[in-house]
Amino acid sequence: MNRTRREFLTAAGAGGTALLAGCQAEPLDEGTDTPADAGTEPTGTTTGTPEGADTLVVATYPPFVDAPSTSPGAWLKEEFESEFDATLVYQTPDSELNYYLERAIQGVEFEADVYVGLDTGQLIDADGRQGEGELTDPLFAEAGDLEGTDRLREGLQFDPRNRAVPFDTGYVSLVWNATMDDGEFAAPETFEGLTEPEYEGDLIAQNPTSAATGEAFMLHTVKQYGPDGFLDYWDRLRENGVTVLGSWTDAYSAYESEEAPMVVSYSTDQVYAAMEDQDLQKHQVRFLNDQGYANPEGMARFADSDAPGLAEEFMSFMLRPEVQAGIAQRNVAFPAIDDAPLPEDYSQYAMEPPEPVTFTYDELQGNVDEWTDQWARRFAGG
Known part of the structure; x- marks a missing residue:
C-alpha cells in the first residue's frame, strides 16, 4: 500500500523535542x-x-x-x-x-x-x-x-x-490494523518487509532516546543487523517513510487516528482492546522474524x-x-x-513470541549509550 511519504520526525516537531529533552534531568522538586x-x-x-x-x-x-x-x-x-x-x-515523579x-x-x-x-x-x-x-x-x-x-x-x-x-x-512488537486498505492490509512478516515499497509510510515508531518502546525496537534491529548494520537498516526505514515520534503515547494516538496501519507497541495490545470492547481487527500483533523483544x-x-x-x-x-x-x-x-x-482467556489476547530476544546487562553496558547516540547523530537532521 503506497501512501504520501511521511517525514522522519526527530529534530523537529514532537519527536525532535523529545530527542533533546529525553536526556535532561527534571527539576528536583518535582x-x-x-x-x-x-x-x-x-x-x-x-x-x-x-x-x-x-x-x-x-x-x-x-x-x-x-x-x-x-x-x-x-x-x-x-x-x-x-x-x-x-x-x-x-x-x-515525571522524570x-x-x-x-x-x-x-x-x-x-x-x-x-x-x-x-x-x-x-x-x-x-x-x-x-x-x-x-x-x-x-x-x-x-x-x-x-x-x-x-x-x-x-x-x-x-x-x-x-x-x-x-x-x-x-x-514484548515489543508491531501492532497493525487489518481494517485499513479496505480490509486488505496485512503487516509484513520480517524486518526486511518493512522496507518494501508496498509499506511506504505505513509504520509509526518511537524515538529510542526518549521512549522505552523506541529503544527496545532499536535494540531489536541491533540484534537483527548487528552494531555495524542497524543504522543502514534505519536509513532504509527512513527512505520508506517511517514516522518516528517522541513517545509511545504520541505514536499510539497517531495509530488510533489511522495515520498509519502499523505502530511499534506491545504484544499484549489485544488485552486492553478486548477489555474496552474494541475491534480486534484493529489490534493485530506481528512478531517480525517470529521474534519479540523482551522488556x-x-x-x-x-x-x-x-x-x-x-x-x-x-x-x-x-x-x-x-x-x-x-x-x-x-x-x-x-x-x-x-x-x-x-484467567483462561488472558492467553487468548496476550501474545508471546515464538522466540523472545533481548540483550543482557553485560551486553548493553558500555554499548547502549553508544548505539542510541549513533542513532541520534545519524537521524537528528531529519
Whole structure:
C-alpha cells in the first residue's frame, strides 16, 4: 500500500523535542505522593517524609499509578495494606528514576524505599554514574534471598548483582490494523518487509532516546543487523517513510487516528482492546522474524531506605502468584513467574513470541549509550 511519504520526525516537531529533552534531568522538586485514599489520583509535590515507622514509600513511573486506562497501583496499595500493618505511599515523579539519581548525586535525601519499574538501561545508567564518580554510594541494595525468586521465569533476570528483581515483562512488537486498505492490509512478516515499497509510510515508531518502546525496537534491529548494520537498516526505514515520534503515547494516538496501519507497541495490545470492547481487527500483533523483544520491569530497594525490612516484605509480596496475576492484568503485561493464576482467556489476547530476544546487562553496558547516540547523530537532521 503506497501512501504520501511521511517525514522522519526527530529534530523537529514532537519527536525532535523529545530527542533533546529525553536526556535532561527534571527539576528536583518535582514528584507526587498518593493521598490516603487509594482511589484518588496522586497530587501535590513531594517535600517531606511520611510520618510513622510503618510507612513504605514506593517510587514508580506515573502510569503505574494513574494510567488513563488501567493500572495496578491502587489495587496493590489496597492489597498490601490489608495484610501488612503499614501504609503504602506512592511517589511518581515525571522524570522517574532520574529524579532519585540526581538527588543522590547532589547529596540530597529522599524518602523512597523501593523503586518499581526499573529496566536494564536505567540500571546501567545508575551504575555508570557511580563508575564515573558522580554517585559516591550505591543507589540500590542487594535484594538478598527474597521469597518467590525461585519461581521467576528463566531469562528475565537482568541484574548480575542481584539488586533488581523482575516483577513483569512485555514484548515489543508491531501492532497493525487489518481494517485499513479496505480490509486488505496485512503487516509484513520480517524486518526486511518493512522496507518494501508496498509499506511506504505505513509504520509509526518511537524515538529510542526518549521512549522505552523506541529503544527496545532499536535494540531489536541491533540484534537483527548487528552494531555495524542497524543504522543502514534505519536509513532504509527512513527512505520508506517511517514516522518516528517522541513517545509511545504520541505514536499510539497517531495509530488510533489511522495515520498509519502499523505502530511499534506491545504484544499484549489485544488485552486492553478486548477489555474496552474494541475491534480486534484493529489490534493485530506481528512478531517480525517470529521474534519479540523482551522488556522486563524490575523492582529494587534503595540503599538508604528507612524501612529495609518492610521494603523486602513488599518485594516478596509482589512475587506472590495471585499478586503477579493482578499486576499482569492491570499493567497489561506478562507475569514474571510461571504459576500466576491468570484467567483462561488472558492467553487468548496476550501474545508471546515464538522466540523472545533481548540483550543482557553485560551486553548493553558500555554499548547502549553508544548505539542510541549513533542513532541520534545519524537521524537528528531529519
